[in-house]
Amino acid sequence: MTDTTPLGIIAGAGAFPPALARAATAQGRPVFGLLLKGIAGRELEAYPHAWVGIGRFGAILKAARKAGCRDLVLIGSLVRPNLWTTVPDIGALKVLPDVVRLYRGGDDHLLRGIAGLFEREGFQLLAAQDVAPELLMPAGVLGRLAPTEADRADIAVALAAIAALGPYDVGQGMVIGGRRIVAVEGAEGTDGMLDHCRHMRESGRLKWPPGTGLIVKAPKPGQDRRIDMPAIGPATIEKAAAAGLRGVAVPAGSALVVDMEEVVRRADALGLFVVGLEAGVK
Amino acid sequence: MTDTTPLGIIAGAGAFPPALARAATAQGRPVFGLLLKGIAGRELEAYPHAWVGIGRFGAILKAARKAGCRDLVLIGSLVRPNLWTTVPDIGALKVLPDVVRLYRGGDDHLLRGIAGLFEREGFQLLAAQDVAPELLMPAGVLGRLAPTEADRADIAVALAAIAALGPYDVGQGMVIGGRRIVAVEGAEGTDGMLDHCRHMRESGRLKWPPGTGLIVKAPKPGQDRRIDMPAIGPATIEKAAAAGLRGVAVPAGSALVVDMEEVVRRADALGLFVVGLEAGVK
Numbered sequence: 405m406t407d408t409t410p411l412g413i414i415a416g417a418g419a420f421p422p423a424l425a426r427a428a429t430a431q432g433r434p435v436f437g438l439l440l441k442g443i444a445g446r447e448l449e450a451y452p453h454a455w456v457g458i459g460r461f462g463a464i465l466k467a468a469r470k471a472g473c474r475d476l477v478l479i480g481s482l483v484r485p486n487l488w489t490t491v492p493d494i495g496a497l498k499v500l501p502d503v504v505r506l507y508r509g510g511d512d513h514l515l516r517g518i519a520g521l522f523e524r525e526g527f528q529l530l531a532a533q534d535v536a537p538e539l540l541m542p543a544g545v546l547g548r549l550a551p552t553e554a555d556r557a558d559i560a561v562a563l564a565a566i567a568a569l570g571p572y573d574v575g576q577g578m579v580i581g582g583r584r585i586v587a588v589e590g591a592e593g594t595d596g597m598l599d600h601c602r603h604m605r606e607s608g609r610l611k612w613p614p615g616t617g618l619i620v621k622a623p624k625p626g627q628d629r630r631i632d633m634p635a636i637g638p639a640t641i642e643k644a645a646a647a648g649l650r651g652v653a654v655p656a657g658s659a660l661v662v663d664m665e666e667v668v669r670r671a672d673a674l675g676l677f678v679v680g681l682e683a684g685v686k
Numbered sequence: 687m688t689d690t691t692p693l694g695i696i697a698g699a700g701a702f703p704p705a706l707a708r709a710a711t712a713q714g715r716p717v718f719g720l721l722l723k724g725i726a727g728r729e730l731e732a733y734p735h736a737w738v739g740i741g742r743f744g745a746i747l748k749a750a751r752k753a754g755c756r757d758l759v760l761i762g763s764l765v766r767p768n769l770w771t772t773v774p775d776i777g778a779l780k781v782l783p784d785v786v787r788l789y790r791g792g793d794d795h796l797l798r799g800i801a802g803l804f805e806r807e808g809f810q811l812l813a814a815q816d817v818a819p820e821l822l823m824p825a826g827v828l829g830r831l832a833p834t835e836a837d838r839a840d841i842a843v844a845l846a847a848i849a850a851l852g853p854y855d856v857g858q859g860m861v862i863g864g865r866r867i868v869a870v871e872g873a874e875g876t877d878g879m880l881d882h883c884r885h886m887r888e889s890g891r892l893k894w895p896p897g898t899g900l901i902v903k904a905p906k907p908g909q910d911r912r913i914d915m916p917a918i919g920p921a922t923i924e925k926a927a928a929a930g931l932r933g934v935a936v937p938a939g940s941a942l943v944v945d946m947e948e949v950v951r952r953a954d955a956l957g958l959f960v961v962g963l964e965a966g967v968k
Contacts, residue, residue, distance in 0.1 A: 565854040569850060590867065590869040604878070610873050
């Protein structure tokens with residue numbers, strides 16, 4: 405990959421945008437940060453960059469063109485419902501009817517629509533894992549601990565339930581134990597769901613002994629892998645441990661992992677397994 | 687229905703057990719309250735009754751036999767994971783291997799199993815609505831406000847998603863708006879899910895304008911209607927309003943309503959619609 409146009413990284417929050425920037429740089433590809441105001445961290449200020457408002461689609465396009473970008477990656481966490489609530493600029497107004505139409509559907513519609521909007525403007529939207537495959541979840545057990553047969557049975561049930569909910573654009577993550585699903589991820593996101601599980605345990609609503617239950621994250625069938633990959637990182641491990649869970653399972657090759665080393669270190673320290681499932685949900 | 691054996695009401699929390707007792711009494715049928723310690727309210731003390739521990743299956747059977755009951759109804763809310771955590775008595779120990787086996791599955795397995803346990807002991811487990819059909823959700827709009835066409839579209843999506851999750855014993859309730867499902871009911875129960883939605887709105891995680899979104903509750907396919915009917919009451923309306931929702935939808939004839947008059951009064955006062963759906967999920 406000897407593309408010399410800068411890779412435009414439209415950066416949300418978290419550790420993924422800097423990880424991607426490091427990976428691209430290591431490959432000799434220049435990087436240009438399109439940093440979303442109020443959302444992105446400051447690490448990408450170490451690279452050529454511009455701060456842009458998230459609702460200001462026109463400003464993002466203009467900055468990307470000026471920097472000579474042709475390929476864009478949208479990465480990092482966004483609290484989705486915020487996406488279009490800031491005052492839109494002229495560029496956004498131009499596309500607003502599309503956005504409103506898209507917004508009426510679920511996540512997938514919105515996100516696929518955003519990819520289409522960038523492409524209509526002459527950019528190519530790439531998946532982070534196409535630029536940096538090292539960010540993908542590998543197959544197999546990552547740390548010291550492995551799931552049991554009972555855990556594998558729970559994982560299979562959760563994967564099937566995630567697939568069943570796929571057409572409804574919800575439930576990319578679930579918490580399950582003893583073959584009973586106790587939480588389904590909605591608008592609260594993965595971290596929110598794990599916090600919610602912690603509260604259910606603390607309040608006695610969920611009377612599992614500690615070290616019962618696990619979280620499964622998987623892409624919905626047909627999910628746009630350029631935009632909405634399931635992701636885990638050290639914070640996922642911390643929150644899963646705080647929720648009293650015993651492990652984290654994601655399909656190998658179908659989820660991003662930020663800071664793999666730290667994920668493994670914390671999982672081992674906190675007594676959780678982390679597994680990349682070989683037979684992923686397609 | 688001129689059965690003169692007392693109807694044994696195994697009573698959990700909330701307003702349903704007294705409502706059922708009143709309905710049976712109005713039909714001329716004697717009532718015997720089997721009141722679950724620490725869970726049931728004191729209203730049923732106005733009838734012949736015994737207080738029984740929830741884990742003490744043998745004591746429940748013995749009290750029911752002594753009172754001359756043949757028909758039993760299990761009604762009121764139970765925080766399910768608590769169900770078998772108290773010290774079981776001899777009767778329970780006798781059935782414990784069954785219970786443990788049942789507990790490994792989801793809600794449905796457990797509940798169907800409980801029905802089977804009572805039947806094996808010579809009792810008949812009735813559905814509350816078979817004794818008191820007036821507790822069933824009627825068809826149509828209950829109060830002043832009606833769902834819009836857009837609300838109807840949301841309701842259809844949620845019903846389909848609830849049906850899709852049916853085999854996984856989760857998701858009897860969902861919150862949806864603009865065709866996007868934002869919350870799926872897990873172990874937190876309906877009230878917990880509504881509280882969770884309120885928190886998501888208060889924290890800005892869910893940026894819906896007030897009066898956006900609605901809750902749909904429906905039985906899962908194959909759900910045992912004697913034990914686990916979806917239910918709404920005045921508290922559901924209060925919590926839905928606090929979560930900023932615009933309405934409540936449940937299939938007519940497939941959900942229980944406690945205190946219909948008060949449900950309508952509060953829904954009208956708080957500006958919510960309440961609708962009994964004519965084409966329910968089977």
